[in-house]
Amino acid sequence: MGELIFIGLGLYDEKDISLKGLEDAKRCDYLFAEFYTSKLTGTDISKVEKILGKKIKVLERKEVEDGEQILKEAEKGRVGFLTAGDPMAATTHVELRIRAEERGIATRIVHGSSVFTAIPALLGLQHYKFGRTTSLVYPEDKFFPTSPYYVIKENKERGLHTLVLLDIDAEKERFMTIREGIDILLEMENRLKEGVISDDTIVCGVARAGSKKPIIKAGSILEVRDFDFGPPLHTLVVVGKLHFMERKALETFADLARENRSV
16 A cells, blocks of 8 residues: 655745655655645746656646545555645645545655744744634625634634635635735624724734745734735734734834834
8 A cells, every 4th residue: 555645845935845845755656736725926836846856746626625636646656745835734635634544545744834833933923822713715796704703803802813814716826915805804894893803903914924035014904904015925914912022023023113002
């Protein structure tokens, strides 16, 4: 029986993969990848293939959810499944690993740098002061989910920060910006009117985490909305109660105005 190795590629480009991940990928008989849950915006598939010395078959969402291509190859040999960030950040990947083990296929994980640790680190916010993570998706006709609003509300009531992941539409090459995400949050407040989001709410925006020059900015929600973050990927944080060291970090690293004392 073969082996299925879940390999994280990191956050930004082909150089973010760990040495262990690089070595394991090179030893694989077959490589699959998916870039619909996240994407390496600082590179392209040809550069990843060049550094690994192997061709990679990029799968669509339905092919990963079905999983049969991956599992059938893994029954015969060593297969690598490549993802941006950390491979176990997506529920679909966990489910695929469970199915592999149930079929007698050995599995391993080679972790990669992840937005879940990189964003707090860039901002200087304490990891253990984050509550539940939430995601914003592009609204459609008669589809405007408001669950992120209540995740933020619950976290703020406990003094916790909220990591807000922004939608990726890989097929259309459409990546939600911080401005678009903030507009959605403001519309949620307009509809629900529970006082969770106001003009004074402090948020942080991060663009291109993992690159040599990520852009980070903290301030009022309207100030951050109008800031130019440049190309994707973008990530948003709604700030909870700040420790004095966190405030100092945001003032130093993310240009939070010293007179801003709303949190």
